[in-house]
Amino acid sequence: MTQTAIIVGAGLGGLAAARALEAAGWQVRVLEAGPEVRTFGAGITLTANGLAALDELGVGDAVRDAAVRQLPEGVFTDQGSPLQQGFRTDSSALHAIHRGTLLELLRGDREVETGMRVVSATDASAGGRASVTIEHGAADPDSSDARSERERRRDRARGTKVGRRIHRLLEPGDEPIDRKAEARATKAQVRALRDGRFETIEADLVVGADGIDSAVRRALWPKARTDYSGATTWFGVVQAEADSPSGTRQYLGRRAEFGMEPIDGGRVYWWGMARAPMGGRADDEVAAALRQFDDWAPEVRDHIAATPLAGIARRDLWSLATRLRSFHRPGVVLVGDAAHAMLPTLGQGGSMAFEDAATLGVLLEDHGFERALEEYDRARVDRTQRLQRLAQRVARSTTRTRSPLLVGARNGALNLMPALATEIAVDWVLAWRSPRHTE
Template identity: 40%
Template structure:
């Protein structure tokens, strides 16, 4: 079975380690272990704590009126119109609610690369969790607690480009990289592969709310996945929003600067990790290896400003609570 340890690091396609990370060091630095959790597992765990029938997926809904201080918001559904004191719009990267609230905003831009994701069992293959950087592309392999492997890949590619068989495309691009990458591809069926182009907001929104509507997650701040923060920042949004449901300006004030900074950091990380020139790639790898030897724990230090976030402090009353970093 894959190793359950979160020791690992950054590698080159031939297998050379450029930088190593330690699970123990991460736990000491951040006060607890880093946990890799499949998003469906988290969603199912949260949904299981709600009353039956609370969650309805694939139910069509449109924002009819965002409301204001003097009137509630209205949401139109096939079953009739709903009136709400608060509407939370978490409708993704291409959010229709965001476009409704801020029609003059340019919206997401293509980040310049595409991604593939798979979650598959790979029996009998042991490995250390890793990310591997090549020229204009990368691969990551990480064990999940249930014995499956979460693997992802990214490559510079034109927007909208697709292959007839995405598993074959992974084999073409990454099949000669170091173990366990060939084994993961071999264990993957074509239908297991998800491929999506990456988009982000190059221009931040003026606010994460309007009227009685609050934007959350990718609807508010889509970002490249290079820091693994898409889902995490949505959770932070939800925690902060729960403290400011009747003072949405405070929610915007707490979340907009942080998510804007993380989005920009993720864009810079994408450009760095997927450099395309041969000389630039070689210089990048040499610099990472040298700095990692000179400054142990370099990768953890770069993550500190993200992982050090703390939720709002008591008394949890909207307008009297501040959210900040520590």
């Protein structure tokens, strides 16, 4: 009999997991909380390991065709003086693409059930099937509410996504949902609200791909905590200009960094990260970003100023503070940010999600169900958590470097370090191979 999977979340990791499991012969349902699959957003940079994972998922060539292949131009001071030349080898080549374009390529013609907010999940620890609690027609999870920032921080620390309602979890042996039922429950059950009525959704496997505020993780790893990095980031997409880069360019300043790179459609994706109190927002984020970077290199200010107000976004940077010992429970597995949300300083969040999905698909195809999840842990936990730690160290060298003396020391070290040495230091990241080719 065909095995079934519910994938929670239709972002990059969820759509990648859907591809992987379908290729392994599974019947897949993809649930998305929002009213539609979001194809807008900013850019994403793919390194060799991410592309190798996309090859395993069957979309690598399509992504290469759509993306802009480039070599890093290098690292510069906030005034535009060069600190370190970019890597110039084939292994260091990057492919930059708009996130919406990438989502469309991953989705293809796949059906996604929107307006389905998963608020909890149970595993299959008692021999039943994994299941999830959903709320149909739920409000947009990113919509604003009137709660104070202190309450938002408290909910973040608890792993609770604002606006989600949690129903009571039922384990095997608990009183059944149907109060009139005479038999005790023999499978894991949860309550789901649909048009005022509860329903149960079960599957052989639940894949939690619902991001850093994962409801799946919250239900089954309730002690996991997220952490605010102390930094916020602005990002936008503009049409390429005369002073736009031909490759990825990074600028480092005092407690801040800025980057930009060409993406598909003759556009440039830019981002600016800086220390800031949590929850800060402005009516005009373009003006706010210009204030933050007002004394930086002219091309930095030019690209911010060229961004329409509707085309800029701001997001506080959070990571998963708890290092999970395992990414799976019986019948439930986490991928992407739900498992190992990291700061974006290495540009590896998307690539790690693709590696997760590709690894999971191959292992489920080649091994028995339980062994596949055990092998998934062996392949993914140490690698992703090593990257989490490295991303935090890199963030400290940028957004937490405050004094002119420390800024000068950091810049001097970069100036003396050959680009090749930096590339060798991260070679273990880029050298990922599918489990299909490592046995």
